[in-house]
Amino acid sequence: MVEEIRLLKLGGSIVTDKGGGGGIDHARLAAIAREIAERGDAHLVIVHGAGSCGHPEAQEYRIQEGVDLQNRAGIAITHEAVAGLNRSVVAALRAEGVDAVGIHPLAACHADNGQLLSCEHQSIDQLVRLGITPVLHGDVVMDTSRGACIISGDQIIRYLAQALGAGRVGLATDVPGVLDRGAVVPVITREHVKRLSIGCSGNTDVTGGMKGKIEELLKLADSGIESHIFHVSHIADFLDGKEHGGTIVRR
Amino acid sequence: MVEEIRLLKLGGSIVTDKGGGGGIDHARLAAIAREIAERGDAHLVIVHGAGSCGHPEAQEYRIQEGVDLQNRAGIAITHEAVAGLNRSVVAALRAEGVDAVGIHPLAACHADNGQLLSCEHQSIDQLVRLGITPVLHGDVVMDTSRGACIISGDQIIRYLAQALGAGRVGLATDVPGVLDRGAVVPVITREHVKRLSIGCSGNTDVTGGMKGKIEELLKLADSGIESHIFHVSHIADFLDGKEHGGTIVRR
Numbered sequence: 040m041v042e043e044i045r046l047l048k049l050g051g052s053i054v055t056d057k058g059g060g061g062g063i064d065h066a067r068l069a070a071i072a073r074e075i076a077e078r079g080d081a082h083l084v085i086v087h088g089a090g091s092c093g094h095p096e097a098q099e100y101r102i103q104e105g106v107d108l109q110n111r112a113g114i115a116i117t118h119e120a121v122a123g124l125n126r127s128v129v130a131a132l133r134a135e136g137v138d139a140v141g142i143h144p145l146a147a148c149h150a151d152n153g154q155l156l157s158c159e160h161q162s163i164d165q166l167v168r169l170g171i172t173p174v175l176h177g178d179v180v181m182d183t184s185r186g187a188c189i190i191s192g193d194q195i196i197r198y199l200a201q202a203l204g205a206g207r208v209g210l211a212t213d214v215p216g217v218l219d220r221g222a223v224v225p226v227i228t229r230e231h232v233k234r235l236s237i238g239c240s241g242n243t244d245v246t247g248g249m250k251g252k253i254e255e256l257l258k259l260a261d262s263g264i265e266s267h268i269f270h271v272s273h274i275a276d277f278l279d280g281k282e283h284g285g286t287i288v289r290r
Numbered sequence: 291m292v293e294e295i296r297l298l299k300l301g302g303s304i305v306t307d308k309g310g311g312g313g314i315d316h317a318r319l320a321a322i323a324r325e326i327a328e329r330g331d332a333h334l335v336i337v338h339g340a341g342s343c344g345h346p347e348a349q350e351y352r353i354q355e356g357v358d359l360q361n362r363a364g365i366a367i368t369h370e371a372v373a374g375l376n377r378s379v380v381a382a383l384r385a386e387g388v389d390a391v392g393i394h395p396l397a398a399c400h401a402d403n404g405q406l407l408s409c410e411h412q413s414i415d416q417l418v419r420l421g422i423t424p425v426l427h428g429d430v431v432m433d434t435s436r437g438a439c440i441i442s443g444d445q446i447i448r449y450l451a452q453a454l455g456a457g458r459v460g461l462a463t464d465v466p467g468v469l470d471r472g473a474v475v476p477v478i479t480r481e482h483v484k485r486l487s488i489g490c491s492g493n494t495d496v497t498g499g500m501k502g503k504i505e506e507l508l509k510l511a512d513s514g515i516e517s518h519i520f521h522v523s524h525i526a527d528f529l530d531g532k533e534h535g536g537t538i539v540r541r
Contacts, residue, residue: 106420107420108420108421111389111420111421111422112389114391114417114420114422115384115389115390115391115422118391119391122392133366138362138363138366139366140365140366140369140370140396141373142396142397143394143397144397145391145393145413146393146394146395146397146398146410146413147397147398147410148410148413149410149412149413157410159397159398159399159400159408159410161400161432161434162396162397162399162400162431162432165432165434165437165438166365166432169357169358169359169362169365169437170359170362171362171365171366180413181412181413181416181417183412183416186416186420187416
């Protein structure tokens with residue numbers, strides 16, 4: 040039997056103090072790592088956002104306006120910021136016994152016009168099937184027409200979910216789900232998304248905040264893969280297939 | 291004018307204390323970084339060996355015999371050892387003003403039956419043409435038939451030289467060139483390589499030592515790309531196109 044692959048996104052705002060000083064939330068990472076470790080071999084791929092590590096650097100060097108000789112220094116500086124966060128996430132998982140390994144999109148992926156075009160997913164697929172948990176992240180990625188661009192964790196989630204044929208896709212965030220006028224929207228489809236008034240994130244986020252996230256997940260829904268957005272406190276529920284009180288994005 | 295791309299391999303034995311305690315040679319790395327920095331925008335790709343970081347781990351977990359559920363833990367452990375060395379090499383270069391960025395083959399490449407099959411070289415090409423120096427290394431790489439395997443820095447050099455159409459390929463080592471009965475062999479071709487008596491490295495090296503290196507370089511020569519093997523003290527001469535007193539491998 041081929042076990043289904045699960046994808047778990049850890050929002051940038053839950054692994055770092057996004058609004059504030061730019062620190063990594065090591066205590067929360069350890070708690071998340073314990074919940075994942077307790078569930079054993081999970082056939083799990085983890086993707087985390089950049090949060091306060093990487094977004095400020097990407098803004099300072101105007102990566103999203105394209106990269107040339109003038110602002111090329113921003114590539115390595117932005118990448119080092121998010122790669123450092125990735126090492127902390129991997130270290131937290133390994134400390135709890137999860138056989139995790141970091142995979143940097145700058146090395147593995149290529150983009151054009153701000154859209155992720157390719158990713159070395161065959162290696163990721165093999166790692167997962169051996170019981171190893173690859174940990175990817177939002178990153179600066181080389182881009183054929185723009186020089187380089189920022190690829191969000193949400194874009195990576197969508198690409199990998201389709202490339203790996205994922206069975207379950209979950210996005211853990213610092214809110215209980217997608218909110219419309221203060222209430223969790225239990226189900227979102229492309230048909231009724233226009234009726235929702237979803238606010239933009241007030242924090243530094245060069246990748247589009249909640250609206251960008253939902254657009255990626257609707258594309259995923261178009262290809263028949265359901266995704267779940269829930270509060271970080273419900274990661275265990277998501278992994279166990281239980282009710283998480285959040286939002287399901289489906290076709 | 292498109293400037294030619296140069297590839298420089300830093301042997302594992304010159305960046306680490308390969309025979310001994312397993313340390314990284316930070317003083318030598320700093321000296322090499324200064325020589326590279328002094329030459330400005332170099333259109334340079336650097337690949338370093340694993341030396342004492344990675345080879346012992348790869349041997350302990352018998353990575354070269356294939357990887358399955360029994361020894362899968364060796365993948366992340368071996369990778370972390372060489373990725374740590376890579377961070378030191380990148381940090382040494384950046385400290386001297388080289389805009390370097392680490393690229394890990396585990397993320398970027400795929401292999402079959404111990405041979406490197408693919409690598410995300412489009413991103414590496416774009417980085418170099420922006421004046422950024424990608425720094426790769428010998429690494430554990432996922433392998434279709436073996437699960438995973440060790441890909442040497444020499445294999446990566448050969449693959450990238452061909453994929454990027456490199457103009458000059460240099461391998462800096464701890465010996466003055468390829469030695470035959472104590473004397474440097476100035477030129478090696480496939481025709482007269484059988485007459486040479488080249489010894490194996492006495493140190494821990496799961497990737498074939500000097501014989502493996504020459505086999506990769508002869509394949510490169512077959513495709514019309516010359517390569518140079520010289521002592522680490524002649525890196526500046528190689529970069530400047532001067533006489534390095536070592537060995538040239540050609541068709």
